Amino acid sequence: MHQILVIDDDAVSQQFLVMVLQRLGYENVVVASDGLDALIQLDAGDRRFDVIFCDLDMPRMDGIEFVRHLGERGFQGMLLISSGFDERVIESVAELARMYDLWLAGVLPKPINHQTLQRLINQPPPASRHVPGVVSPPTEEELRAAIGKGELRPFLQPQVSMKDGQIRSAEVLARWQHPRLGLIGPQQFIQLAENSSLITELTLQMLRQAAVIMDRLPSETPLAMSLNLSVESLNEIALVSRFERILVDCGFPFSRLIVEVTETGLMANPTRALELLTRLRLKGARLSIDDFGTGFASMDRLSRIPFTELKIDKGFVIDAALNPTNFSIVRASAELGRQLGLDVVAEGVATESEWQLCRQLGVEIAQGSFISPPVDAESFRGWLLKHRGVFLHAAPNLSDTV
Numbered sequence: 001m002h003q004i005l006v007i008d009d010d011a012v013s014q015q016f017l018v019m020v021l022q023r024l025g026y027e028n029v030v031v032a033s034d035g036l037d038a039l040i041q042l043d044a045g046d047r048r049f050d051v052i053f054c055d056l057d058m059p060r061m062d063g064i065e066f067v068r069h070l071g072e073r074g075f076q077g078m079l080l081i082s083s084g085f086d087e088r089v090i091e092s093v094a095e096l097a098r099m100y101d102l103w104l105a106g107v108l109p110k111p112i113n114h115q116t117l118q119r120l121i122n123q124p125p126p127a128s129r130h131v132p133g134v135v136s137p138p139t140e141e142e143l144r145a146a147i148g149k150g151e152l153r154p155f156l157q158p159q160v161s162m163k164d165g166q167i168r169s170a171e172v173l174a175r176w177q178h179p180r181l182g183l184i185g186p187q188q189f190i191q192l193a194e195n196s197s198l199i200t201e202l203t204l205q206m207l208r209q210a211a212v213i214m215d216r217l218p219s220e221t222p223l224a225m226s227l228n229l230s231v232e233s234l235n236e237i238a239l240v241s242r243f244e245r246i247l248v249d250c251g252f253p254f255s256r257l258i259v260e261v262t263e264t265g266l267m268a269n270p271t272r273a274l275e276l277l278t279r280l281r282l283k284g285a286r287l288s289i290d291d292f293g294t295g296f297a298s299m300d301r302l303s304r305i306p307f308t309e310l311k312i313d314k315g316f317v318i319d320a321a322l323n324p325t326n327f328s329i330v331r332a333s334a335e336l337g338r339q340l341g342l343d344v345v346a347e348g349v350a351t352e353s354e355w356q357l358c359r360q361l362g363v364e365i366a367q368g369s370f371i372s373p374p375v376d377a378e379s380f381r382g383w384l385l386k387h388r389g390v391f392l393h394a395a396p397n398l399s400d401t402v
Contacts, residue, residue, distance in 0.1 A: 008055040035061030043185035044373035046348035071100020140196040155374035160391040169224035211250035226258040231265035254284035310337035314348020321353040
């Protein structure tokens with residue numbers, strides 16, 4: 001079954017297209033109000049869109065800029081342009097899509113015709129795809145300058161209790177407002193940061209910015225924040241002291257900090273990891289083992305570090321309701337977490353079925369686009385005000401899922 005993204009700033013056109021798609025039997029439809037909203041959902045990484053309908057004239061990020069971002073991300077699905085512009089504009093967009101090796105399956109004229117829509121969406125993929133045009137990636141010099149200029153900023157993704165919907169915490173995820181490439185996600189610069197020994201400075205900058213933001217949020221109960229710690233940063237002897245200085249300056253207590261580290265990170269330098277993570281726990285921070293199930297850390301090694309949380313990798317959560325192997329891994333991970341006395345978090349919860357499945361298996365905390373994709377601080381503030389401290393899953397995120 002197709003996962004479809006509809007991007008249109010006109011609410012009437014947007015909902016009419018959704019209604020037509022539903023009548024044709026397509027139920028997994030997500031909407032976005034403009035290109036930036038759509039880009040945020042794509043970069044969340046827990047939905048795999050097969051078809052994208054995109055209007056051209058939209059605020060904040062128009063369809064032409066969005067096409068460039070799709071090309072830079074190597075989108076492999078079907079792209080359909082929905083527009084009332086003349087043929088010359090459409091042909092220019094089509095040429096841009098070809099240059100980025102995108103599968104532009106056609107143009108959907110307004111008003112929408114059911115038969116035309118069905119014909120376009122039923123097209124088979126092209127027999128061959130060309131190697132995408134080379135887009136110059138960010139450089140170390142650009143990243144170093146960006147950290148100094150504050151171009152990197154934290155996006156926040158809520159984590160909620162599956163029992164009562166209480167909003168418990170938010171994960172801090174870095175985004176870069178690149179002057180040449182626009183808004184880009186971590187998959188486009190985190191590896192560069194690690195290879196150039198800039199990852200610790202980036203992490204500290206995210207910690208400082210996020211601590212200030214979290215303390216100014218409209219929440220009756222102060223929220224915790226989760227921060228990812230790279231394997232490279234585990235070698236930083238003074239890291240705990242640097243964390244402490246930042247948190248004291250911001251007035252943010254260690255007790256509201258959750259530090260996430262992957263199994264791979266534990267294996268790379270187990271002695272240093274044990275020392276650093278135990279010291280963080282001693283200061284009051286909570287510890288989460290991230291991407292659980294994707295590494296090879298032994299149970300013995302895990303038991304030696306005072307973890308408080310086990311986070312099931314989104315690769316297992318996605319399609320767990322339909323995939324028996326993923327279902328078994330999620331169930332076993334949730335049971336292991338309970339046996340060890342850890343909070344169990346499922347990341348990548350993107351659909352109603354995944355939400356219900358995780359709840360059924362006893363997962364305690366959920367995170368994913370079904371609740372909200374990662375968003376900037378102002379949008380997160382608005383999301384909190386909308387939900388008033390409790391996530392009602394009938395209204396899943398900033399852009400309603402149909």
